[in-house]
Each structure stands twice: as C-alpha cells, then as structure tokens.
Amino acid sequence: MPAERRSHPVTLADVARRAGVSQSTASRVLNGSERTVGGELAQRVLAAADELRYSANVQAQAVARGTTTNLALLVSDIATDYFSSMTAAVMSAAELAGLRVTIAITERRLEREIELVRDLRGQHARAIVLAESGTRSREGVERLQDELEGYEAAGGKVVVVSRTTMPFDFVDLDNFGGARRLAVALTRLGYKRFHVLGGDEGLVTTRERIEGFRDGLAERGLELPDSAITFSDFSWEGAFGAVGALDDAVLSNTQALFALNDEMALGAIAGLRNRGMRVPDDIALAGFDDIRTLRNVVPGLTTVRVPTAQVGRAVVELIAGGAQSPTTVPATVVIRESTPRLN
Amino acid sequence: MPAERRSHPVTLADVARRAGVSQSTASRVLNGSERTVGGELAQRVLAAADELRYSANVQAQAVARGTTTNLALLVSDIATDYFSSMTAAVMSAAELAGLRVTIAITERRLEREIELVRDLRGQHARAIVLAESGTRSREGVERLQDELEGYEAAGGKVVVVSRTTMPFDFVDLDNFGGARRLAVALTRLGYKRFHVLGGDEGLVTTRERIEGFRDGLAERGLELPDSAITFSDFSWEGAFGAVGALDDAVLSNTQALFALNDEMALGAIAGLRNRGMRVPDDIALAGFDDIRTLRNVVPGLTTVRVPTAQVGRAVVELIAGGAQSPTTVPATVVIRESTPRLN
DNA sequence: TTGAAAGCGCTAACAT
C-alpha cells in the first residue's frame, strides 16, 4: 500500500531508489532508446515506475536533451472547415511520427505571427508549419522571413503549406493544375462565359488558381479577361459581399461562377439567393477544396478536391522523414450538380 | 554587427554577459514579475536581449519554476464544427489569461485518453479541459477518473465541459433548459407529434436534452413516449442512418423531428431527402448547438444556440480566475424556417 | 553493464 510519499510528482530519482538502481540506469531503461539494456534490473525499474505511476517530466527531458518533439502549426483561423481539417490531418500524421502538435492561431496578424515564431524558438519547437491564408506586405514578408530564419538557425525546421517565395521547404498543392482541369471540364460541359470570385489578391494561392483556370480556358480557345475577376478574400463573407456588389449585367452575362474556394462558393450561393438567383438554375457554380460541409449542400457543389490527409503526411515527411521539398499534392476535379451539362 | 557567436540558441547567460550584469539580474528584468527592478541596468539588459534576439527557453523555466502555463484541451475530434468552434473559443479565452493551449484528439478511445492524461501530468500541464462526446463504460469512467485524480493530486486542474458525475469542476451547458424551451416553442407553433433522434445513449448530454424536451412537452400537456426516440450517436452519419432505418409509419405520423445536435440534424436532412422527404414541407426539424455551417443550410434550421465563446470564457475562469464550479452557460432557442407555424 | 558526476537553461532563496 502507498505508505509514505507526499503526492508531489514522482521523479526519476524516486523510481531509481525504489528499484534499487542508479538514476542513470532508470533513465536508460525508461527512455534511452533501449541501449545497454539492464538484463533484469530493467524489470525492476519498469515495475517501480509502474507502481509509482511515474511519468517523465517532458520539460526536463527537453532541457537536458536540448530538443523537443513538438511541432507548431500556425493557422490563421481554426473555426473553418478547411483549416480544421488541415489541422486534423497534420495532427494525425504527426502523431504517427511521434510528434506532438501545438496549434497557434495567427488571426492573420503579422505582429502576432512574428511574436509566435520567436516564442516557438524559445520553446525549442522542432518544427513550425505555416498553413495560413493571410496577405502580407512585402515588408511584412521580410520581417517574418527574418524571424523564421532565426528560428531555423537555432535548429528548427520550417515547412510552408502551399508554394512560397520564402526560402523554406514547402508542400505544393496543385492549385494550378486543379484549376486548369476544372476549366477544361467546365468547358466540356458547354460553359463558355465565366466569372471568377477571387480570394485575397496577391496571395500565391489566388494567383495560381486563377492562372490555372485561365490556362485551361486558353487550351479550349477561351479567354478570361481581367474584368471577369472580382477579388475579395478567402471567406464566406468576402464572396457574399462580392456577389452582392456584382453588376446585374455582368451576372446575367455569366454562365458559371468559379469561387476560388468552397467557403467562398457557399458565401456566393447565399449572396446569389439574396439577389433571387439560384444555383444551378440561374447560374452554375464551382468551388475549390472539397470541404466536408459540402455534403450538406444541395445541389452538390462542383469543386476541386485537395486531399488534406495527404498534405498532412507530406508535411510530416518533410519534417521527420527526410523527404525532398517541394512535395506536390494532387488536386482532382469533382463534378456535381452545381454545374450541369449545358445544352 | 553580429561578429562572433555560433548560431546556437542565445541563453540568459549570454544576455547577462553582454549586459555586464549577473544572470539573476537579467532573469529578473526579463521575467521575474518586475520585482526589484534594476534602475537603468534594466535598459542594458533589455537592449542586450534585443540585440541578441533572446527568447527565453520555456522548458527550462518550467523545470525551474515547477509549473507551466499550458492548458491541454481534450476533444474527441476536431474536424467538426462544434468542436472546432469550442476549440477556438477556449484558445482565445486562454490567451487572454496568458495560457498556452495544446490540443489533443482522443478519437473517443479510452486508452488513448488515459495515456494522454498521464503524459499531460508529465508535462506539468496546468489544466486539462475535457470537451468530449464519447461514451464510456462504468469501468472506463473509473479508470479515467482515477488517472485524472492522479493528475490533480500532482497539482493540475481538471475542468469538464458539460455536467459530469466525476468529481471535477465543470461548465454546465443548459441542455435541459434549452431543450425544454425548444419543446415549448415548437408546441406553440402548433406541433404535437414529435420524434427525437438521440445521440450516444448513456451520455449526459443526450439524457439532459431528452429530459428537457420531455419536460417542455409535459408543460404543454404532451407526452414523449420512449418509442418516439431513436438513438444513434452524435454524428451526421449516425442520424443519417437512423433516419434511413425509421419506419414509414413512424415518419408519416411525425410532425417534427428533434435531432439532439445540428450535425445530426444535417445528417437527418440528407437521410430524409434520400427517402424523398423534404424539410419542412414533409416534416419539420430542429437541432441543437447552432453551429456555424447552418448559415449554408436552406431552409434555415431551427436550433438551440450554445454560446461557445461564453463556454470558453467560463472554462478559463474556472482555471485561472477562481470562479466557482459549476458555471452555467445559457442556451437560447432560435426559430428558423425548418419549423414553420403549423396551421 | 552499471554508477558517479557534470551540465542543460533557468529561477529563487540567500547573502551582500
């Protein structure tokens, strides 16, 4: 029966004492990668640890070892389908690699990002994963990059989700190819006149998806003039507002709308409904990402699926598996009822 | 210009040396709650820290202090509207209190939960917040509770979101009252014959929402027989399946369906559609939670709003603000088009 | 194989 101890945390020393061995031995048994195993002393240690309900003090280990097994995930937001699913994906992949994940929400604020990165350096996080969607000024990028380089110099690893101009490893989503194939698919269904609801202008993702779409149209002999693009930002509200502000003339001359992500597409549906237009009866609509909530949307939304689970795995591979950057993750077109064949 | 140093982490000692003061002084300036402020030495230290881009090693601090400022949030799942919004709420409230949040996903697996709690004890997490929705056997509850009590004995604090039979502080969501008021509101709209789509049987939340609903009906002279409840679990798929398996007779005799959460309500809509029934034309429907994605649903879903932001604040208050347990968070009925007035 | 001892970066008495 538990006789003496105060309920204070059980330390390695306690275990060692109880097992009648030295602390180093206990340490070796309990953690030190099985090296120089203690024949049957090991059993004693294990038993003692179990009886005492020992649980290693991770912070102390980190201090002694000089490294942690923590991965920090920086997202701009978490109450969003896309990011929460990305988060889940990274977490589950990380766990398999024995990495713990800390999530930090940047709220798209640069100062906050920089501060976070600096903190993370202090925390000896093993890696920082940037999966954001905010726009940054040139000067902002520089400052952030500077801080991140400081972090890498201190031994950390930075991985960016989505192509980046910063000198870090990244997982490349096939935004260009996905959008390109979507354009081709839509034209094959008979669509000829498009309007694009753009996300944050200046963001790589925005650019790639637009360029890809344009390229696909070009392949089919069609053009996408700049006037056929309305920028807002990658949010439901953004698209809702953009659609609300669209010219009647423009709208009635458009056969299909391409929202640069699903969240926007859903906002667009609401915005259109507000103007008395229905999808696809009055206008067709396609999105990008294939977020989970699409299963609740009727009629089904045509989109380009980004396999977040794969992205998560790719990220972790880059960190722990020694994979080469960039890794490219495919994007596949999914045609649903929001873009019926035009006759 | 940065002349000498290797790019190894800058330590407090480095800063102290550079500022020409002792390490303790540096420590006091940089962290030690402003006590015994160093007149203008402080400036030197601050400057040195800045030049060297010093960032405190949090793990070392934790070891030395014996406590951390980490809060661990245990959720069963994160790729779900309800949990991601709860997560966001807790994180934002925690940040205000200077707490860092680590998210752990339990996948509703008991063994995993227990292991996590043990780890968290080793990590000296300051608090563990349980915001889950899994069912547990009596023996499971005992083992988990045991581990959690060990954690509290070691100095941690446990807070449960939702009423619990375990001896820990909790934030009480007004499930009973919300459901009760919903029942009253629906009967006032003319509904008399209901069917309930229950979540995980045996879960407190399930029980409370059903009891509340029943109570509300009773108040209006109506009954809810057990035969009018179909249990599945708190998921889209669960409700989808349950609706699919419902008797035609039952369905045609039901005027309104009450799904115990919105996720289920959305699954029910899909299930009903599958059977050729539409909401609210063929049957009315109400949910619970008021998750974000409801804005994408047409017709709007009647539901009971759970203010997650408030829950988040309440949780943190319990941890850092010395609030009394339990704190009760209200739930308010929101009537939308899925339950039109019956005439 | 096992143990003794030094040290990881930091804080907190305890002097001064």
Added chain:
DNA sequence: ATGTTAGCGCTTTCAA
C-alpha cells in the same frame, strides 16, 4: 538593488 549559490528533473559523458 545586485550578485552568489543551490537546485529543478533529466540525460550523458566518463570511469569503474
């Protein structure tokens, strides 16, 4: 007010 000196719990040389 500032510096000295022990630790915090753990890992890891280095001897034995």
